[in-house]
Amino acid sequence: MNWLSPFQYDFMLAALGVGAVVGIVCAVLSCFLVLKGWSLMGDAISHAVLPGIVLAHVAGVPLPIGAFCSGLFCAVSTGFIKSHSRVKEDTVMGVVFTGLFALGLVLFTKVESDQHLNHILFGSLLGIPRAQIIQTGVIGAGTLLVTLALRRDLLLFCFDPAHARSIGLNTARLNYLLLSLVALSIVAALQAVGIILVVAMLVTPGCFAYLLTDRFGRMLWLAAGSAVGSCLGGVYVSFFINGSTGACIVLLQSTCFLLALMFAPKRGLLASRWRRQAALVEGVPTGKRG
Amino acid sequence: MNPAPTNSTVAAGLRNEVLVSDVTVSYNNGTVAVYDATFRLQAGSICALVGVNGSGKSTLFKTIMGFLKPAQGSVTIGGETIASAQRLNWVAYVPQSEEVDWSFPVSVWDVVMMGRYGYMSFLRIPGAADRRLVEASLRRVEMWDFRERQIGELSGGQKKRVFLARALAQQGRVILLDEPFTGVDVKTEAAIVELLRELRAAGNIMLVSTHNLGSVPEFCDQTVIINRTVLAAGPTVEVFTEQNLARAFGGVLRHFRFDESTIQKHDGRTVTVLTDDERPLVFGKDGHVEYSQRNGREEVVKQRAEQEDDE
Ligand SMILES: Nc1ncnc2c1ncn2[C@@H]1O[C@H](COP(=O)(O)OP(=O)(O)OP(=O)(O)O)[C@@H](O)[C@H]1O
Numbered sequence: 368m369n370w371l372s373p374f375q376y377d378f379m380l381a382a383l384g385v386g387a388v389v390g391i392v393c394a395v396l397s398c399f400l401v402l403k404g405w406s407l408m409g410d411a412i413s414h415a416v417l418p419g420i421v422l423a424h425v426a427g428v429p430l431p432i433g434a435f436c437s438g439l440f441c442a443v444s445t446g447f448i449k450s451h452s453r454v455k456e457d458t459v460m461g462v463v464f465t466g467l468f469a470l471g472l473v474l475f476t477k478v479e480s481d482q483h484l485n486h487i488l489f490g491s492l493l494g495i496p497r498a499q500i501i502q503t504g505v506i507g508a509g510t511l512l513v514t515l516a517l518r519r520d521l522l523l524f525c526f527d528p529a530h531a532r533s534i535g536l537n538t539a540r541l542n543y544l545l546l547s548l549v550a551l552s553i554v555a556a557l558q559a560v561g562i563i564l565v566v567a568m569l570v571t572p573g574c575f576a577y578l579l580t581d582r583f584g585r586m587l588w589l590a591a592g593s594a595v596g597s598c599l600g601g602v603y604v605s606f607f608i609n610g611s612t613g614a615c616i617v618l619l620q621s622t623c624f625l626l627a628l629m630f631a632p633k634r635g636l637l638a639s640r641w642r643r644q645a646a647l648v649e650g651v652p653t654g655k656r657g
Numbered sequence: 658m659n660p661a662p663t664n665s666t667v668a669a670g671l672r673n674e675v676l677v678s679d680v681t682v683s684y685n686n687g688t689v690a691v692y693d694a695t696f697r698l699q700a701g702s703i704c705a706l707v708g709v710n711g712s713g714k715s716t717l718f719k720t721i722m723g724f725l726k727p728a729q730g731s732v733t734i735g736g737e738t739i740a741s742a743q744r745l746n747w748v749a750y751v752p753q754s755e756e757v758d759w760s761f762p763v764s765v766w767d768v769v770m771m772g773r774y775g776y777m778s779f780l781r782i783p784g785a786a787d788r789r790l791v792e793a794s795l796r797r798v799e800m801w802d803f804r805e806r807q808i809g810e811l812s813g814g815q816k817k818r819v820f821l822a823r824a825l826a827q828q829g830r831v832i833l834l835d836e837p838f839t840g841v842d843v844k845t846e847a848a849i850v851e852l853l854r855e856l857r858a859a860g861n862i863m864l865v866s867t868h869n870l871g872s873v874p875e876f877c878d879q880t881v882i883i884n885r886t887v888l889a890a891g892p893t894v895e896v897f898t899e900q901n902l903a904r905a906f907g908g909v910l911r912h913f914r915f916d917e918s919t920i921q922k923h924d925g926r927t928v929t930v931l932t933d934d935e936r937p938l939v940f941g942k943d944g945h946v947e948y949s950q951r952n953g954r955e956e957v958v959k960q961r962a963e964q965e966d967d968e
């Protein structure tokens with residue numbers, strides 16, 4: 368077996384390129400989602416894109432537009448129902464996104480389409496048409512650019528919305544901006560990992576980085592690094608084992624997270640255990656020393 | 658302490674005022690939290706906002722910061738609406754400790770720099786002046802040495818001072834402090850009070866919500882007592898009376914009555930009240946407030962001595 372053989376195929380190179388772009392975009396947004404506590408929101412939006420895709424197909428509109436609109440509809444209607452009823456947000460979200468997902472499934476079976484449901488649900492990085500590559504690249508690059516340019520406002524919005532408002536920032540607008548960016552990154556990532564697993568791309572890298580550092584700048588780099596590594600690795604591995612590319616990517620990301628959870632220098636399980644033991648040996652109470 | 662980084666002078670502060678007129682605020686669920694609240698704060702004052710739990714202190718704060726729209730009445734700052742006062746960076750806010758996510762990956766420096774965001778372009782790239790002001794603010798609250806720390810790795814008092822530094826860096830004219838003394842030791846409390854006094858001298862307005870009644874007459878020149886509406890507002894010496902407080906708090910205050918206690922006249926000034934937590938509030942014979950320090954209150958002491966002679 369030749370270890371370099373994957374690189375001889377154009378479809379593999381395309382898959383690696385698209386995987387890297389999607390990985391970076393989702394990783395950067397995952398840092399905000401993890402800090403804002405919006406992980407479930409990522410899951411909800413990703414499931415809710417399905418009816419939008421089907422309806423866009425019927426109406427002859429580009430699929431990403433349909434996906435984006437129905438994803439955002441899920442987020443907005445969740446917010447509306449929450450503020451006008453006594454039901455808690457996570458419950459509302461659970462009801463809304465499963466409802467939209469089910470609607471999507473029903474619509475899909477009723478509509479003649481050249482799409483495979485499997486591809487929408489689980490993604491297909493191998494053998495992407497050229498137009499699709501360009502589309503993913505443009506959406507991904509745009510989302511990444513806006514997110515990075517406005518990262519300080521978005522971070523302030525996540526950290527202290529009261530202060531953000533008191534200096535005259537429009538927090539309602541920032542809220543919708545962040546939701547839209549999440550929806551866009553999901554649209555970009557659908558091709559790679561599909562509806563079911565995209566939430567992993569939007570949570571795991573940020574979570575991994577959060578365990579490793581106390582600085583937001585470094586967190587962005589670590590998340591992006593681990594995501595790109597996992598995407599490239601996942602595509603590469605899936606070539607040999609002939610397995611689902613999306614699943615391979617997500618599995619590698621989960622492995623990164625587990626390693627960080629165990630071995631992170633400050634917040635890892637082993638590190639805190641060692642600190643406790645060292646403290647016991649020295650007879651000093653645990654906590655801050657020196 | 659270092660010279661004030663705020664450039665609001667007393668002259669500029671003269672136009673500075675907070676006007677709350679006839680404000681009624683209700684929540685989505687129909688609770689009317691505050692009704693017909695009216696009071697006015699002038700430049701160069703520290704105002705205490707006191708009342709029982711649920712009396713509407715936080716609600717009034719949120720209204721002054723523009724988070725809640727009054728159903729009736731209006732709030733203006735220096736003649737401007739809240740929205741334009743915010744764009745001018747006039748309103749700074751020191752949050753309650755419970756409102757902050759202390760595990761957030763930001764450093765002390767980052768947090769104080771957030772006070773400068775309102776002055777930067779939309780990319781929020783700090784300039785040299787911003788960095789200078791952040792440094793000056795951090796030094797002023799004696800937190801410069803901690804600038805690289807993640808904000809969770811600080812003591813309660815240090816955390817408070819970081820957010821005070823952010824308000825300083827923001828150079829707001831009006832600073833709102835929600836429960837600034839909870840979880841803070843006597844030394845830090847004194848430092849915070851000292852800082853507030855300096856800001857008052859520079860013409861700023863501080864509105865402080867507190868349950869620590871004993872400290873109110875010590876450093877607040879104005880007091881607003883609320884229980885869903887303003888029960889009394891004005892100079893602390895006039896407003897902060899036993900009757901008003903009894904009206905606001907009903908039976909919930911802990912009382913230590915000297916005439917009911919074993920303290921005798923011959924105890925004179927050797928009476929000592931110890932407390933491990935909050936500064937005790939002590940009312941004298943005619944229902945006037947007793948202060949813990951005579952320094953700076955000579956005229957009060959003299960006046961009361963004369964009254965005593967008259968009797
Ligand atoms: N988000 C909300 N929705 C509905 N009612 C609310 C909300 N927040 C507060 N209230 C109600 O408004 C009233 C005033 O509450 P507020 O938080 O202003 O009190 P407070 O004076 O700050 O109390 P504390 O001393 O406990 O901080 C209370 O009766 C409270 O139940």
Ligand SMILES: [Mg+2]
Pocket residue numbers: 714715716
């Ligand atoms: Mg309150």
